[in-house]
Amino acid sequence: MAHDSGLRLTPQRRVILRVIEESGDHLDAETIWKRAKEHDQKLNLATVYRTLVVLKDMGLIDQRYFARKHKREIYESAHKPEHYHFTCKACGEVSEFQTGHITELRAELETEFGWRMSHSCLCFEGYCAKCAERCAESD
Amino acid sequence: MAHDSGLRLTPQRRVILRVIEESGDHLDAETIWKRAKEHDQKLNLATVYRTLVVLKDMGLIDQRYFARKHKREIYESAHKPEHYHFTCKACGEVSEFQTGHITELRAELETEFGWRMSHSCLCFEGYCAKCAERCAESD
DNA sequence: TTCATTGCAAAATTTTTGCATACGA
């Protein structure tokens, strides 16, 4: 936050960023707000939304999608090493995994189409090993 | 719609499905509604939302995300061959591409973790060739 | 001191729901 343009490092922003960085989880605005309020009773949800925009613009956090049914914006720390997500449609568990395929594909596409990539989002949905046995049917 | 459980093929559903199938685009509920209303003046937005759920459950359409800033649910026909998306952050254009990397990765993950995959969503963001020249800076 | 940031409340946006009526099978 000690940046060029007059951005200020307020206690609110400090707390919100810390909540996101300390959580291994993937959080929506309201969850971030609830957790941050444990440290700052008066913190307002509107401040959370405004701060998320600022932190995202600064590249400190990433907004993500994990599953088609997601209705809310989801955030996680941008400091985690590049990874992707698998969501189990039965138990809802989100697993992270790594792979070189995307880096490779990215390079191929940049060469082929002249695109300059800045973000990748890959998410799989399906059934985890545990649930796959029970849920052979359905979508 | 000529299915098992008492689902009915109403004119509304027919029109909504046709709008999605005939559009090469990626549509949100309101856009679908506007286009469908050209064929059915009285069509209600609530009906569109309800129909989207039904069509999605039947596997006739897919819900997707293309970019982190997307606020609305986006749909496209499920009959298109498997493909992925790149969104230009400058001009907003959405390009589709194909690749074998995901199929391969999918198989690897199924083997490694025992997951059973049902959906993949891969989206890249960045700058298209045209915009890349002008927009070397910014997120 | 100055201007970015906050809290609060109100508005905007997007999606869902209740209910009486209409209509497909």
Place this chain on the structure above:
DNA sequence: TCGTATGCAAAAATTTTGCAATGAA
């Protein structure tokens, strides 16, 4: 005929904004 689907209006859920007051630099 029977029960699913629709239209309408109202509610819910999520995010954004206006504005006066606050506080970081």
